Amino acid sequence: MSEILIDRDLCKGCELCVNACPQRILAMGKEINTKGYFFASVAEQKRCIGCRLCCITCPDMAIQMKVSGTMYHYFAY
Numbered sequence: 680m681s682e683i684l685i686d687r688d689l690c691k692g693c694e695l696c697v698n699a700c701p702q703r704i705l706a707m708g709k710e711i712n713t714k715g716y717f718f719a720s721v722a723e724q725k726r727c728i729g730c731r732l733c734c735i736t737c738p739d740m741a742i743q744m745k746v747s748g749t750m751y752h753y754f755a756y
C-alpha cells in the first residue's frame with residue numbers, strides 16, 4: 680500500500696498536485712506554512728492508487744511516496 684507524504688514547508692501552494700491527482704484526494708488546507716503559503720495535504724489516503732503523478736508534478740519536490748515501508752525520493756538529486 681502506498682502512502683503520500685507532503686512536506687508542508689516545501690510547498691508553495693501552486694495546486695498543481697491537486698489538479699494532477701486522478702483520484703481527487705489531494706486538497707489545499709486552510710493553515711499556512713513557514714513560507715506563508717496554504718499547503719497541500721492528502722484528504723483521503725486510502726483512495727490513493729499509487730500512480731505517482733503528484734510526486735512527478737510537484738515543482739518543489741515536496742511530495743514523496745512510501746510503498747510497503749520503502750521511501751521513494753523523486754528528483755532528489
Ligand code: SF4
Nearest residue numbers: 700727728730731733
Ligand atoms: S499517487 Fe496518484 S492517486 Fe495517489 S495522491 Fe498522488 S496523484 Fe493521487
Ligand code: SF4
Nearest residue numbers: 690691693694696737
Ligand atoms: S504541487 Fe507541490 S508545491 Fe504545488 S501545491 Fe502541490 S505540494 Fe505544494
